[in-house]
Amino acid sequence: MTEREESEPPAESAAPGSPPEPDASSTGSRVARFFGADRRTSAWRERTLVRARYLAVQLDRERLRQPEDPVRKALIAGMATLLAEAQAGARERCLASPGSGASLERASANLRAAELILLELVADEELGSWVAEVQECAESSLRKADPHRIALAAAIKKQNGQGGAIPDRRLLIGTLSSAYTELGKEYTRVRSLRNILIAATVVVFLGAAGLALFGWFAPQTLSLCFEPKDTTTTIVCPSIQRDATETVTVETLANRKDALLVEVAGAAGATLTVVASLPRIQGTSTPYMLPLAAALLKVPTGALSAFLGVLLIRGEFIPGLSNLDSSGQVLAWGVVFGASQHLVTRFVDTRAQETLTNTGKPTAGTSADKKE
Structure with a gap:
């Protein structure tokens, strides 16, 4: 497979329901390709693209559940847009301001927002598989006095000790969103330094x-x-x-x-x-x-x-x-x-x-x- 085929897969090979690829015929794409900027040489770009493809598969699965629900349709459409933006951010090269981190921020922010929507879409019986991941993110990014971290720890303790229900979906989403926000701030500080x-x-x-x-x-x-x-x-x-x-x-x-x-x-x-x-x-x-x-x-x-x-x-x-x-x-x-x-x-x-x-x-x- 040639490098062009790898970086620009044909439309017929795309998985159904996957986010659309950026327009290769645009002026910005032609300029980037002229300077060789369409070559994805950064590890974070490849990780972002792989993660986006994985989430696209999860999105296709969620499309099959309650297809007539208008709320789910809106969430699915929003997640597809976010994944498309994440892939576009991983592929673009910001020639005008290389130190701004705009491409990385665009890719990571959209990818994290897509994961939050996926947590909104998953079935109730699958929430348990998200608890450990959300707890790890909270403990690594949030301070001990953070309300989300305290509430999540209390809910997990109640579940483990008294056989209670899985932590509330809104609590999981709020905690994961706060953890992602703090992690983004840390990356901003690193980039600023x-x-x-x-x-x-x-x-x-x-x-x-x-x-x-x-x-x-x-x-x-x-x-x-x-x-x-x-x-x-x-x-x-x-x-x-x-x-x-x-x-x-x-x-x-x-x-x-x-x-x-x-x-x-x-x-x-x-x-x-x-x-x-x-x-x-x-x-x-x-x-x-x-x-x-x-x-x-x-x-x-x-x-x-x-x-x-x-x-x-x-x-x-x-x-x-x-x-x-x-x-x-x-x-x-x-x-x-x-x-x-x-x-x-x-x-x-x-x-x-x-x-x-x-x-x-x-x-x-x-x-x-x-x-x-």
């Missing part, structure tokens, strides 16, 4: 690039050269070192590559800290690559730290470090300052890991929650 890290990476990169360009076009103004006090006949720059003469001074020997070389050395030192932190990085089940965004921030930050650190040494700001003796020593200090950015970015790593760890867990509630 990811976007902040990406924006910070771009800003720091532009700052480092701007300094490198300034040093390229005005090397004498932004000189990183040294004149060791013990050997006054030698001038040391990141890219060259030469004996001092009447025409060769600290300012005139400055090369346009000096700032760039120091920043490259700093970026290399920062990259080493990224490699060293890999054993402590944990994977995530969220569709947002938060650990990668935190790691990428280190590289331009290391370049900027190296430049500023060498500049501080040249300005004799750091006690005990006034002049450097060789070009290699200048670049070595650039690597050291680049690696030292971890003293700042480690707080970002900690925050990112805490956010991922808390995703899917109840948020902090009242003091009564903490006592429990």
Whole structure:
């Protein structure tokens, strides 16, 4: 089967009653296909499509029950629309705003709403099979003092201890809806932090690039050269070192590559800290690559730290470090300052890991929650 056949199944092969596929002849679809955006390479997209197909099968089964009931007809029609929107969200690529998460939100929100309608449609004798799933969602997403969680726990306890009836359908729907709402908020926080890290990476990169360009076009103004006090006949720059003469001074020997070389050395030192932190990085089940965004921030930050650190040494700001003796020593200090950015970015790593760890867990509630 070709890739086109896999991504755009023919109409006659679709299961009866399944949600309609998005119009492949639309202008947006043609533009997305031109850029290769119709290729579903994300795991969350495939999971969404599989889940939507499964719910479509459940919807076909519900169509056979009480087909003349107008309320059920309205619910079935609404669920079919939601599944179609979820599939469309899983297939679309938001080229205008890739960091907004619009496609993911569209797919996940519609899919969860479809599951709530399915819970509304299932027969009374099937409600028992939903209790465990709803309870798991409530315990993983809702705080202990949440009214829905308390009411569901009480109903389950009564059912298990006294042989009572299965929890009310409205209670199950309300609890599952609240759990989905909290989970959506957690994903929004993860995406927001990811976007902040990406924006910070771009800003720091532009700052480092701007300094490198300034040093390229005005090397004498932004000189990183040294004149060791013990050997006054030698001038040391990141890219060259030469004996001092009447025409060769600290300012005139400055090369346009000096700032760039120091920043490259700093970026290399920062990259080493990224490699060293890999054993402590944990994977995530969220569709947002938060650990990668935190790691990428280190590289331009290391370049900027190296430049500023060498500049501080040249300005004799750091006690005990006034002049450097060789070009290699200048670049070595650039690597050291680049690696030292971890003293700042480690707080970002900690925050990112805490956010991922808390995703899917109840948020902090009242003091009564903490006592429990």
